[in-house]
Amino acid sequence: MMNVDDDILYDDSGNETSGDDVDFVIDDNASNKELQSYDDDYQYEVLSTDDIVQHMVDCIKEVNTVVQIPLTSTRILLNYFNWDKEKLMERFFDGNQDELFKEARVINPFKKVNAVKPKISNKLLGTEECDICFMFFPPTQMTGLECGHRFCYHCWNEYLTTKIMEEGVGQTIACAAHNCPILVDDQTAMRLLKDPRVKLKYQHLITNSFVECNRLLRWCPSPDCSFAIKVTYVEAKPVGCRCGHVFCFACGENWHDPVRCALLKRWQKKCDDDSETSNWIAANTKECPKCNATIEKDGGCNHMICKNQSCKADFCWVCLGPWEPHGSSWYNCNSCSFRYDEDEAKAARDSQEKSRAALQRYLFYCNRYMNHMQSLRFEHKLYASVKDKMEEMQQHNMSWIEVQFLKKAVDILCQCRQTLMYTYVFAYYLKKNNQSVIFEDNQKDLEHATEFLSEYLERDITQENLVDIKQKVQDKYRYCDGRRMALLDHVHEGYEKDSWVYSE
Structure with missing residues (x-):
């Protein structure tokens, strides 16, 4: 049997940039880390x-x-x-x-x-x-x-x-x-x-x-x-x-308050998979009644000709029946009444309307989610722009400390955008009740205030408007921060009281 030396262990963490020979050594004098x-x-x-x-x-x-x-x-x-x-x-x-x-x-x-x-x-x-x-x-x-x-x-x-x-x-x-x-x-x-x-x-x-x-x-x-x-x-x-x-820490994603990890994971999966593609197909296409090829209507006429070379069926886009009985008029689906099934047609319309409504709802929340995400991606450019403005303001006889309000404003703007981004994930899965109405009002207030703050930060700074802009920026970022905290406090209170009801 081999002898095992107990005086071993692990020295270098695996930093692969080093090329020196190494041994595992224990450092008993490692400093304690502060929490x-x-x-x-x-x-x-x-x-x-x-x-x-x-x-x-x-x-x-x-x-x-x-x-x-x-x-x-x-x-x-x-x-x-x-x-x-x-x-x-x-x-x-x-x-x-x-x-x-x-x-x-x-x-x-x-x-x-x-x-x-x-x-x-x-x-x-x-x-x-x-x-x-x-x-x-x-x-x-x-x-x-x-x-x-x-x-x-x-x-x-x-x-x-x-x-x-x-x-x-x-x-x-x-x-x-x-x-x-x-x-x-x-x-x-x-x-x-x-x-x-x-x-x-x-x-x-x-x-x-x-x-x-x-x-x-x-x-x-x-x-x-x-x-x-x-x-x-x-x-x-x-x-x-x-x-x-x-x-x-729990999921490793960017901090996503107010939405919880499980809902965020569900949202990301929805965005990554083909579920919305399927919704779009269901809402905007039909199948050829002869060969079942998927067809998108790209014109105003309801006379459809299947482009499948082995099919080329003529049919009506509305009732999916053969086109010939519709006569020579532009469109008269009632002439096919002997083939019309009210229940079947209503079910088909209802199904397509549900798919279209589901797609439109998803796109509403997704577009707003992606808009804030896109804005956050330009964060480094915004900080660079504000840095230039801070230097410009110092040339107008303001001290370094006096111009720090601009950096504070950008910090709060980015926090507001990140919070807003995740509120749209939370709202997408939320069922309507009295608490959800309050949440949407808070969300709307924060959205408007954030856009106003963003607009103030993009204005040109001159000697004449310097004092006015500083006051407006400070007032607006304080208001934004207050609205953000009010929104988050309300959501957390809802979690504690189990007020939120989610869609399937």
């Missing part, structure tokens, strides 16, 4: 990749002081339980330990293992045969896991490199032997890997797995950001990363 809070009562920490590694090491050490097994085995067990220390402890002491280690694919360190005997060569005494390359090596050039399967160092290195670099596997690399489920521990992987880049990639995979599996951790979703957020409990609350990105 932050974007929301009044929801505290969290922003962790760098080094902080994440140290947090992982601390979790492993904390558990290992109790279970007293090799650190790398502890890491594998924790990963198996998605880094839930309580579940691991409960299972470790209350369950069947043999079964636990088997499920986690770790050799039980408390039992003597009947390891596979080395494959000694009969041709070359004192050598072992590698079952991967089928070459003979001295025992010192062969190694393996506690399961006893041994291979040459070169084959191990090639096997691990392929798993890590090509397959992207880190925490669940199994023994190289056929059908052996035992996982390669971190110490062995780092000892056998030769290329520093592969080692760093392996560390990156282990660290990423730690964050992805841990329900109290979440990577910042902003592109190219390497920070993670650590919370004490999971809730749909806003968290702000050091990069400036604010998102919902």
Whole structure:
């Protein structure tokens, strides 16, 4: 059996820009992180990749002081339980330990293992045969896991490199032997890997797995950001990363108050799939009564000719019957009364009207949602424009502090647009009642105030209108912020009182 050195672990977080050789080292003097809070009562920490590694090491050490097994085995067990220390402890002491280690694919360190005997060569005494390359090596050039399967160092290195670099596997690399489920521990992987880049990639995979599996951790979703957020409990609350990105910890989307995560997910799926395409087809097309080809009416005449070359049926757009009985007049569907079915025709009209109404309703809310989203995408241009105006105002004998009201106005404008964007998702699924009417009134007030604020910020600033514009901007952004908070408070009150009723 291999000896497992307990003095291991994880140093570099997997920052793949480094090219130096690395070892896993524990830093016991890591500084404590201060809790932050974007929301009044929801505290969290922003962790760098080094902080994440140290947090992982601390979790492993904390558990290992109790279970007293090799650190790398502890890491594998924790990963198996998605880094839930309580579940691991409960299972470790209350369950069947043999079964636990088997499920986690770790050799039980408390039992003597009947390891596979080395494959000694009969041709070359004192050598072992590698079952991967089928070459003979001295025992010192062969190694393996506690399961006893041994291979040459070169084959191990090639096997691990392929798993890590090509397959992207880190925490669940199994023994190289056929059908052996035992996982390669971190110490062995780092000892056998030769290329520093592969080692760093392996560390990156282990660290990423730690964050992805841990329900109290979440990577910042902003592109190219390497920070993670650590919370004490999971809730749909806003968290702000050091990069400036604010998102919902529960779902990882941009902060989406007042709509809840489930409804937002439902909306995004509706926008992504083909449901609205189907609605448009149902509302604006019919099928040829002969070949069932889908046809769109592109003119005023109700005389339709199917363009399917193998069909070319002549039929009436209104009743879908053959065109010939309609006579030579422009349109007289009543001449087909012997074929007219009132119930069937009413059902068809009702179905098409419902599809058309559903499509129009969706487009109403979607267009407004997309309009605010588009405006937010120009946020950086707006800040740049305001920065120029602030510099211009300082040239009109205003101090740096005095012109900060413009940046404050843009901050509130962007907050209002983001809130408004998600109110249209909330409103789309909302059924009419007294509370929904109040919500729509609040939404309308905020919409109007936001557009006025946006208009003020786009005005030219001169020496003559400087004082007037400042006063109007300050008054308007304070009003906008107040209306936004009133809207959100009303929605949250409705959540608490269960006032909102949603459509199916």
